[in-house]
Amino acid sequence: MGGDHGPSVTLPACKAFLDSHAEAELLLVGSPGALAPATDWQRCTLITASQVVTMDDTVETALRRKRDSSMRVAIEQLKANEAGNVAADVCVSAGNTGALMAVSRYLLKTMDGIDRPAIAAFMPNMKDQYTCVLDLGANVDCTAEHLLQFAVMGGALVTATEGRAEPVVGLLNIGEEVIKGSEVIKRAGELLRTVASQGHLNYFGNVEGDDIFKGTADVVVCDGFVGNVALKSNEGVAKMMKAMIRQEFERSVFTKLAALLAMPVLRRFQSRVDPRRYNGAALLGLKGLVFKSHGGADAFSFGQALIRAHDAARNRLLDGVHDAIVDTMQALPPTGGESVPQAA
Amino acid sequence: MGGDHGPSVTLPACKAFLDSHAEAELLLVGSPGALAPATDWQRCTLITASQVVTMDDTVETALRRKRDSSMRVAIEQLKANEAGNVAADVCVSAGNTGALMAVSRYLLKTMDGIDRPAIAAFMPNMKDQYTCVLDLGANVDCTAEHLLQFAVMGGALVTATEGRAEPVVGLLNIGEEVIKGSEVIKRAGELLRTVASQGHLNYFGNVEGDDIFKGTADVVVCDGFVGNVALKSNEGVAKMMKAMIRQEFERSVFTKLAALLAMPVLRRFQSRVDPRRYNGAALLGLKGLVFKSHGGADAFSFGQALIRAHDAARNRLLDGVHDAIVDTMQALPPTGGESVPQAA
Numbered sequence: 001m002g003g004d005h006g007p008s009v010t011l012p013a014c015k016a017f018l019d020s021h022a023e024a025e026l027l028l029v030g031s032p033g034a035l036a037p038a039t040d041w042q043r044c045t046l047i048t049a050s051q052v053v054t055m056d057d058t059v060e061t062a063l064r065r066k067r068d069s070s071m072r073v074a075i076e077q078l079k080a081n082e083a084g085n086v087a088a089d090v091c092v093s094a095g096n097t098g099a100l101m102a103v104s105r106y107l108l109k110t111m112d113g114i115d116r117p118a119i120a121a122f123m124p125n126m127k128d129q130y131t132c133v134l135d136l137g138a139n140v141d142c143t144a145e146h147l148l149q150f151a152v153m154g155g156a157l158v159t160a161t162e163g164r165a166e167p168v169v170g171l172l173n174i175g176e177e178v179i180k181g182s183e184v185i186k187r188a189g190e191l192l193r194t195v196a197s198q199g200h201l202n203y204f205g206n207v208e209g210d211d212i213f214k215g216t217a218d219v220v221v222c223d224g225f226v227g228n229v230a231l232k233s234n235e236g237v238a239k240m241m242k243a244m245i246r247q248e249f250e251r252s253v254f255t256k257l258a259a260l261l262a263m264p265v266l267r268r269f270q271s272r273v274d275p276r277r278y279n280g281a282a283l284l285g286l287k288g289l290v291f292k293s294h295g296g297a298d299a300f301s302f303g304q305a306l307i308r309a310h311d312a313a314r315n316r317l318l319d320g321v322h323d324a325i326v327d328t329m330q331a332l333p334p335t336g337g338e339s340v341p342q343a344a
Numbered sequence: 345m346g347g348d349h350g351p352s353v354t355l356p357a358c359k360a361f362l363d364s365h366a367e368a369e370l371l372l373v374g375s376p377g378a379l380a381p382a383t384d385w386q387r388c389t390l391i392t393a394s395q396v397v398t399m400d401d402t403v404e405t406a407l408r409r410k411r412d413s414s415m416r417v418a419i420e421q422l423k424a425n426e427a428g429n430v431a432a433d434v435c436v437s438a439g440n441t442g443a444l445m446a447v448s449r450y451l452l453k454t455m456d457g458i459d460r461p462a463i464a465a466f467m468p469n470m471k472d473q474y475t476c477v478l479d480l481g482a483n484v485d486c487t488a489e490h491l492l493q494f495a496v497m498g499g500a501l502v503t504a505t506e507g508r509a510e511p512v513v514g515l516l517n518i519g520e521e522v523i524k525g526s527e528v529i530k531r532a533g534e535l536l537r538t539v540a541s542q543g544h545l546n547y548f549g550n551v552e553g554d555d556i557f558k559g560t561a562d563v564v565v566c567d568g569f570v571g572n573v574a575l576k577s578n579e580g581v582a583k584m585m586k587a588m589i590r591q592e593f594e595r596s597v598f599t600k601l602a603a604l605l606a607m608p609v610l611r612r613f614q615s616r617v618d619p620r621r622y623n624g625a626a627l628l629g630l631k632g633l634v635f636k637s638h639g640g641a642d643a644f645s646f647g648q649a650l651i652r653a654h655d656a657a658r659n660r661l662l663d664g665v666h667d668a669i670v671d672t673m674q675a676l677p678p679t680g681g682e683s684v685p686q687a688a
Binding site for chain 2: 124125126137140141172174181182183185208209210211212213214222224225226228229230231232233234235236237238239240241243244245248249251255257258259261262264265266268269272273
């Protein structure tokens, strides 16, 4: 039901996903009217919900006043029953991000060893791969321990959805030297070096903003404020540049002719930086897999989020995060990392 | 002497600047050998310095071991003598940013009413104007009062170099609502609203990362960590997109032909997003005007920094910052803003 376009986008994307993934099963959650077109679909179960969380609803409204929202009912499918079975392996929503995180956290709870769930998304880089960046807005203030946990969770995500073993982790900072940055960042660097020195993490060191797009690291770790500003300002630059290219090609009859001739080239470029291709952010650190599609996604883009979520579930991301956290904890003193000795 | 290319870039830029600014006078500071080509230039005084701060020098080296560096001698020209006269109105350097800020701060001192100097630069926006963003890296941790001071200084800079009276100020945040962001950001918002409600500042409210490029505000305020990450990641996106356009046009004989036909259009686009055009960051809040050119600047780009610095001095930016800070302080309680009542 979520996103700017609702079922007019999500349903066609679901149909295409089912057609291309013969082993997949979908549970569709929404109003009976919205789900009607899917009545006869194979490998598809309809679950009705009487309410919808809107993009403007507050977290409080989503949690307290809309207990039968499609969002909440969908997330409930991830909860294990008494026999330990779940109805669904992963939930995908294009709805209100704040509400999705709050309801997911309330219903699923945070995984052992994780203090704060984080939002992780992928950004394209010059190696024609994707850089995973987290947190992108769930946590405004973070401790060094939170950043370490983000590193571990981001690594597990990259392994599950990008198939990269031992992904390289970078700490987003304002310089390469270990003395750079705030006290939190410096201590996060110490923790990451400690864990890496014992072989539990593949730590690159500090990276800077442009390294996200150089592909210096597979995972770039930052607090949610910095990550959100970086994400949105990068979207802003990309939009501005695309708009300026268009404006220049529309300037006169001659430039329009040039545009016609350059069209195949421009299309290829457009496709390489098309944000629809890397849609699908992961809410990591919960006892259940939740993916968030961009609210403005079209059917193709929502389909990409479905595929990424499906990959994550099939490659057992939940186990991956759990195992990686347990493994990392071994490198830290039993106090839980609150008093790690300073690295030399 | 500074920057990646030294006098081979700075001298030609200075010559062109002198030729196009008939009322301007230059003091060139450097080694005698480097300055030799400028011996016969009109309206140009040569000042020799025996040392050079390199891009790799630490702040300590610049401050303590290189007391006769060209950087330090240049900044000394901004200090008033006993009669209150200065040798120079503004200093421009392409050298080591950290050293430039430290030496400027040490020699010039911070302006009354300013706790921390900040680095402000301009980024292009979709209105074909420039958005001033600060701080870009001088201050990793900021209080709400620092952010307020950045807002005031940025406004004065935009008025002096862009000619915009009452520039619109935005607070960089992760959402439009006043409840968004960290405690520091929320309190900065309160301070800005208090000052704006009394007519001392034109405050827009929160802006997000993409607003920098939409041109929503003339001045965007953030701490130096966030600003630096945003600046560098934006440079990273822009570089990646330009590289991808080039790659696509170089893919085959046909695409190369298309490139040839599209060349005039691509050149116009390239020029609109050319970072050389908006080179020249201001070190604000000091008792003297210091501008920083990008280290990798070519002669055209260094010339843009000279022009911006010249505009700032001619339009009395130093007085502008001073007057704006005094004016803003009137809106805050006499305690100096440390305990401003919460806005309703």
